[in-house]
Each structure stands twice: as C-alpha cells, then as structure tokens.
Amino acid sequence: MGEFELIRQYFMPLARLHGSSSVIVGPGDDCAVQRVPPGSDLVFSIDTLVEGVHFPVGYRPDYLGWRTLAVAASDLAAMGAEPSCFTLALTLPEADELWLRDFSLGLGNAAESFGLTLAGGDTTRGPLTLSVQVHGVVEQGGAIRRSGARAGDLVVVSGSLGDAGAALDYLPAQEDLDADDSAAADKQFVLERYHHPQPRLDLGKALRQFATAAIDVSDGLLADLNHILEASNVGASIELARIPVSPALVRLKGSAATDYALHSGDDYELCATISEASWVGAPAWLKQQLTVVGEIEPVSGLRLDGSAVVSGSEATGFDHFRRKA
Amino acid sequence: MGEFELIRQYFMPLARLHGSSSVIVGPGDDCAVQRVPPGSDLVFSIDTLVEGVHFPVGYRPDYLGWRTLAVAASDLAAMGAEPSCFTLALTLPEADELWLRDFSLGLGNAAESFGLTLAGGDTTRGPLTLSVQVHGVVEQGGAIRRSGARAGDLVVVSGSLGDAGAALDYLPAQEDLDADDSAAADKQFVLERYHHPQPRLDLGKALRQFATAAIDVSDGLLADLNHILEASNVGASIELARIPVSPALVRLKGSAATDYALHSGDDYELCATISEASWVGAPAWLKQQLTVVGEIEPVSGLRLDGSAVVSGSEATGFDHFRRKA
Structure with a gap:
C-alpha cells in the first residue's frame, strides 16, 4: 500500500470529526482553507516531538498520537483559545500499517476529545519526527499573553x-x-x-x-x-x-x-x-x-x-x- | 549559547520583515496570533523536508533555507493566495551556529522575496528535518481548487x-x-x-x-x-x-x-x-x-x-x- 492510500485510510476519518468546523477545505488539495469567524483572531502554534528526545524509542503509537496533539493543544489552552483544527507533518522510517493504525487511533481520540479537526498534513520518510500545528480562535484581542502580569497579581x-x-x-x-x-x-x-x-x-x-x-x-x-x-x-x-x-x-x-x-x-x-x-x-x-x-x-x-x-x-x-x- | 539565544539571534529578525503583516502576536508567546482580514479565508499548508530524502546530506544551509520556504509557498501559489506568514519546526542534530546563520540567511531572503513573515516555530534536537507551515489569505470562496476542471478546458x-x-x-x-x-x-x-x-x-x-x-x-x-x-x-x-x-x-x-x-x-x-x-x-x-x-x-x-x-x-x-x- 502506497503513501497516498495509507494516509487516506487512517487519517481522512480525522478530517471529518466536526461537521460544524470552520475548515472549509480539508486534506487533499494544495492547501487547507479555514474561515475564521468575524470578530475573531486566529491563534496557532507548532510543536515537534522527536523519537528518543521527546518520547522513548519504541513508544506506544497510540499513546504517541494522543500525546502529540495534547502537547500542541496545551498552547491553545494557555492563550484561552477555542480549538478548531490541526495539521500533522509525520516523518516515519517506514510506512508500517499497524503503527499507523494505532497512532491514528490515539490521535483521533485526542482530536475528538479536544475538538480539533484534521485540516491537512504531509507524510514523509525519515527518522520518526512529528510536527503538529494547532489552530484555535479567540475574540479579537482576547488572547491571554505572557506579558500582562503586574505586581500584586x-x-x-x-x-x-x-x-x-x-x-x-x-x-x-x-x-x-x-x-x-x-x-x-x-x-x-x-x-x-x-x-x-x-x-x-x-x-x-x-x-x-x-x-x-x-x-x-x-x-x-x-x-x-x-x-x-x-x-x-x-x-x-x-x-x-x-x-x-x-x-x-x-x-x-x-x-x-x-x-x-x-x-x-x-x-x-x-x-x-x-x-x-x-x-x-x-x-x-x-x-x-x-x-x-x-x-x-x-x-x-x-x-x-x-x-x-x-x-x-x-x-x-x-x-x-x-x-x- | 543556548537554544533560546540562538533562536532569538537568528530567527527573530525574520519576524519583523513586514510592518503591515496580519500577524499581531509573533514568536515568543505560547501561540502566534493572526488577524485574517474581513471577507477573507485563511489558506495554509504544511511541508516537511528531510535530509537525505528531500535534499542531499550536507546540503548548503543557505540554499536549504530558501528551498524549504519556496516549496511551502508554492502551495499558496497553487491556491491563488496572498502570502502572509509562516511557522518553522526545525529539528537539528546540534545547535551549530554557523549553520543556523547561513540557514536563516537563505530563509530570510526567501521570506522577504515571497512576502512571508515568521510568526512562530519550534526548535528541537534530532535528525535534520524541517517542517514549514505557510499561511496566506484569499477572498472568501476564492481559493483555486483541484476539483474544478471541466471537459473542454x-x-x-x-x-x-x-x-x-x-x-x-x-x-x-x-x-x-x-x-x-x-x-x-x-x-x-x-x-x-x-x-x-x-x-x-x-x-x-x-x-x-x-x-x-x-x-x-x-x-x-x-x-x-x-x-x-x-x-x-x-x-x-x-x-x-x-x-x-x-x-x-x-x-x-x-x-x-x-x-x-x-x-x-x-x-x-x-x-x-x-x-x-x-x-x-x-x-x-x-x-x-x-x-x-x-x-x-x-x-x-x-x-x-x-x-x-x-x-x-x-x-x-x-x-x-x-x-x-
């Protein structure tokens, strides 16, 4: 089974989690398209997890799927944003179908739990590395910054x-x-x-x-x-x-x-x-x-x-x- | 020099390229924030380049910086989108300052040329892997899709x-x-x-x-x-x-x-x-x-x-x- 088929089989279901999503073009085109609600700002963050650095070699793929998205979604929480969607850049040493099945299971559970729809991604061959970018929305100017702490708080x-x-x-x-x-x-x-x-x-x-x-x-x-x-x-x-x-x-x-x-x-x-x-x-x-x-x-x-x-x-x-x- | 200082020194200038950018919170917070103009859709794509797979081992870092952003920006071109900003997930075997200097030079030249501001990123240790997500905007519903070709075109x-x-x-x-x-x-x-x-x-x-x-x-x-x-x-x-x-x-x-x-x-x-x-x-x-x-x-x-x-x-x-x- 080739790259395209593997991606379709295991990841496309994650693109259909939320019917009310602001994602109007999902995976399968050159770009994804998101319609940010009027009066809202887009809030986004990218995080990378590398095997042997951020998680142990041979780490359970279903745990990894959950953890990868949780780590990224945590940045949305820190800004006070409402989660909307995410992209996944997945670099794998080989297209191991069982691994992909379990990974996508954990990732899908996390996506469902956090309210995040898969909007797009890229799958490549190489040492196991995962980058996830999460998108959220917040009312304009409403994101919580790091810079607002005042003496006495x-x-x-x-x-x-x-x-x-x-x-x-x-x-x-x-x-x-x-x-x-x-x-x-x-x-x-x-x-x-x-x-x-x-x-x-x-x-x-x-x-x-x-x-x-x-x-x-x-x-x-x-x-x-x-x-x-x-x-x-x-x-x-x-x-x-x-x-x-x-x-x-x-x-x-x-x-x-x-x-x-x-x-x-x-x-x-x-x-x-x-x-x-x-x-x-x-x-x-x-x-x-x-x-x-x-x-x-x-x-x-x-x-x-x-x-x-x-x-x-x-x-x-x-x-x-x-x-x- | 630690990770944070290296990132500041070489990448922060790329976050200040365009005064008119829609990025209202750039690198340095939990998330970046972008204000998409009213009546516009957000268009975005993530791409990964792995050493030895997408570019030769030992490839010149200034060329790599350009190429990484060009490959991603090309997806915006295919949708007809106006470029706005990008995030960079950079995984490096070691924090080699000369490499970072040259890479950021090529990346910065590309960013300037394409009209893309650095909005955020993540730098980690591991086998050389680069994921870039580019953001653009297009009038609502105006993105060119793959699905519109008709017989006779x-x-x-x-x-x-x-x-x-x-x-x-x-x-x-x-x-x-x-x-x-x-x-x-x-x-x-x-x-x-x-x-x-x-x-x-x-x-x-x-x-x-x-x-x-x-x-x-x-x-x-x-x-x-x-x-x-x-x-x-x-x-x-x-x-x-x-x-x-x-x-x-x-x-x-x-x-x-x-x-x-x-x-x-x-x-x-x-x-x-x-x-x-x-x-x-x-x-x-x-x-x-x-x-x-x-x-x-x-x-x-x-x-x-x-x-x-x-x-x-x-x-x-x-x-x-x-x-x-």
Whole structure:
C-alpha cells in the first residue's frame, strides 16, 4: 500500500470529526482553507516531538498520537483559545500499517476529545519526527499573553505538578509494573499523567476573563513562570509549600516531590497570574481548579521561600539541545 | 549559547520583515496570533523536508533555507493566495551556529522575496528535518481548487519543466563543475533551478480569475495533473511536443528532456486548467507565462499523444516511501 492510500485510510476519518468546523477545505488539495469567524483572531502554534528526545524509542503509537496533539493543544489552552483544527507533518522510517493504525487511533481520540479537526498534513520518510500545528480562535484581542502580569497579581497553577516528570523514571519498565509492588498504583497514576496529558482547554477559556498572563507548564514551573516574568518585566515570590503535588507523587518521591514539580513540565498544566480583585470575584468552580502558589512583585527575578533563584531561562529552562531523553 | 539565544539571534529578525503583516502576536508567546482580514479565508499548508530524502546530506544551509520556504509557498501559489506568514519546526542534530546563520540567511531572503513573515516555530534536537507551515489569505470562496476542471478546458503549465529534476544528476558535483565542460553553463542553469525555486505567487493570484483548477508541480506533471483529474473526475490528453522544456535541458538530456518534464517536480511550476473562453479573453501578459499542453476530456485517465498512461498516483506519482534521494 502506497503513501497516498495509507494516509487516506487512517487519517481522512480525522478530517471529518466536526461537521460544524470552520475548515472549509480539508486534506487533499494544495492547501487547507479555514474561515475564521468575524470578530475573531486566529491563534496557532507548532510543536515537534522527536523519537528518543521527546518520547522513548519504541513508544506506544497510540499513546504517541494522543500525546502529540495534547502537547500542541496545551498552547491553545494557555492563550484561552477555542480549538478548531490541526495539521500533522509525520516523518516515519517506514510506512508500517499497524503503527499507523494505532497512532491514528490515539490521535483521533485526542482530536475528538479536544475538538480539533484534521485540516491537512504531509507524510514523509525519515527518522520518526512529528510536527503538529494547532489552530484555535479567540475574540479579537482576547488572547491571554505572557506579558500582562503586574505586581500584586497572584500566581496560580492548575492541577498538580511533577507527576509526568516522575513518570520518566518508570517509563522503561512501563509494561511490567510488578503488581506486588505497593507503589504500583502510584506509578500507574504518574505514568498515565505522562501518557495522556489533558490540556486545560476549558480552564484556559475561562481564564480569559480573569488572568493577566498565562503559559502552559511544558518545561517546568520555574522555567515557564520565568517566561511570564521576563515578558512582563516583573518578578515573583513562590511559597514551596503551596505548590500542588499529588499524594501519589509524595508517596513515590517523598521530599523530592517539589523538585519534580519545579523542574518538569510534562503534565501540561497552566500557570497564570490574576489580580487579587479578580481572584476574589472569581467563581468557586474556577478557583477549585487552581492553587495560589505565590505573588508577582515589582523586583525582577524569581524567589522561592524568599531565596533568589538564578534568573533566566538558561538556568532553569528545558533546553532541547541539552536534555537527554 | 543556548537554544533560546540562538533562536532569538537568528530567527527573530525574520519576524519583523513586514510592518503591515496580519500577524499581531509573533514568536515568543505560547501561540502566534493572526488577524485574517474581513471577507477573507485563511489558506495554509504544511511541508516537511528531510535530509537525505528531500535534499542531499550536507546540503548548503543557505540554499536549504530558501528551498524549504519556496516549496511551502508554492502551495499558496497553487491556491491563488496572498502570502502572509509562516511557522518553522526545525529539528537539528546540534545547535551549530554557523549553520543556523547561513540557514536563516537563505530563509530570510526567501521570506522577504515571497512576502512571508515568521510568526512562530519550534526548535528541537534530532535528525535534520524541517517542517514549514505557510499561511496566506484569499477572498472568501476564492481559493483555486483541484476539483474544478471541466471537459473542454485547456491544460496549461508555467515556465519550463524538468530542469530541477535533471539537476539531481549533477548535485553531488555541484561545487566542482568543470569550467572547461561545454555543458557547464547548462548544468549551472538547471542547478540554480533546483537550489532556488521561484514559487509562482503572482501568477497564482492572477489565475484566480481565469483557472478552473490548479496545482503546483511538486511531484512531476503526470502525477500532479492526475491529482486534478481525480479530484475533478475528468481525464486529459497531453501533446508531448508542447510540454515546455528549456534549451539547457534539451542540450543536456536530448530526447530524454521530456521524460524529466513529465516525472520530476522540483521546479515548482504551476499546472492549471482554463476554459477556452477564459483563455481567449486572458491578457497577453498572463498567456506569456503559460503554455497550453493539452485538453481536459470527459473520459477519465491521462493520454500522452493519444496513448493511455496507467492511471492513478501509484503509477506516476512521487512516493516518499519509495523514492531514493
């Protein structure tokens, strides 16, 4: 079966997920065409995952399909955008039909879950590499930027942090977790957080009314909060005891749990800044999804329990050219 | 120098090329934001180039920068779209500063030439792979599709075909063309066609008023015309003697020149269909850029000088999973 047939068989169903989609020309022409609703801006982001760098060699293709789209959709969440469609540039060493079937299954489940229609793509031969561009829409001027944080704003994060980072310690053994291991359920929990990140799309949309800045935590809280601080030209103080960590992570990693929360980002939670007044006025259902971990301050730099962290993304960031998978 | 600094230094200037751009948030946030003009559709396409598959190992980075964006922009030309911006997903084995400098130079020259602003991107470590998504705009419903060809339409192509395909024969020796070789100038000509394809953006926009269907010739005239025929549910007859080939290609390849024109697509010319009435009424400057090579017919299939070509992309197409670089 040739490239064209494989693509048709496994990916075309993903182009027909949403009848109400703004995609008016989907895969199969030189370009796709999207009609952005009047009064809306187009919001888009491209992300690449490379085998052996961003996911383990031999990673399950259905997990990979989910994860690839989740990672990209998380950027839409951070801007508060409504998801619309995506393109996929898939580079594969060989056209393995079983792999494509499982990958497209995971990708399709994610697309359905996030409200994203496949608009187009390119399939090529080469080392396993996936680039996904996601498109969303937001009312004109309504996208949440990184640059809006102001001194006095509260720093909030969604969910719990560090779980997926801890999962990296258990990934090679993912298939043979010992059922007698009393930590098996906890390991399963953090592994699931790694395999199936849930981009905070609804939360991001809700934050549009309240947040002054937002970012998705893809590289770790320290690195990503630093991006907000630099873009907004402010600083922040964080209380370590307030950083939300799951009971499973604490049982697995003890006092190191907070380190995972600070330095790993594979959970794809959101970090946002909100003025005190907005926070007070925010509805309970929104507050329940967020934890206040600190405050924005006029003096630049990031302080943890009062101690300054070396500033700048070099010291704290995830750097793809340095990291080992 | 870390990833972030390299990206800033070499790519941020490409984000500031066009003051009048519709990009209202460029690189440096979770997503880019584009404001599509009222009454317009967004037109977009993603393309991947893999080292050793789509370009030779060790290919000059400045040529690669140009070629990567040209290949993608050619899809905008085929839809008749006005270029607006692009994203770049760049996967590199190492953060080689000289390579990045030269690559960004070629990419920047292409961006300037085509009217495309860098809106965002992702840089990762891995085997050299480039995915570019280009964005353009077109008046609502005005994009030229592959599916509009009707029996009786003329089949036209732009420029000359086959030059860049022939260049592949001379690529390994590109640096040491013998000046005494009487064919050196011809080889240089076809090599330049390969290294610096010129997407037919102005021609594509002009064709919006005249063409019933269009495609860019990326995989060879036979394969790409077949895409039009299949999408439009028609057939075509082509006269081989009318296929435009350059004098250089004829001198280099003799009677095989037409084979290059039929089977190689690296020139990135356009193939379009135009009703006889539109063709008669078309202005001279438009006709001068096009050559009539055949006619659309109601009976499916593609006929060359009356002999049927095995139909379907399997027989005639460029298949990335089969082709050797």
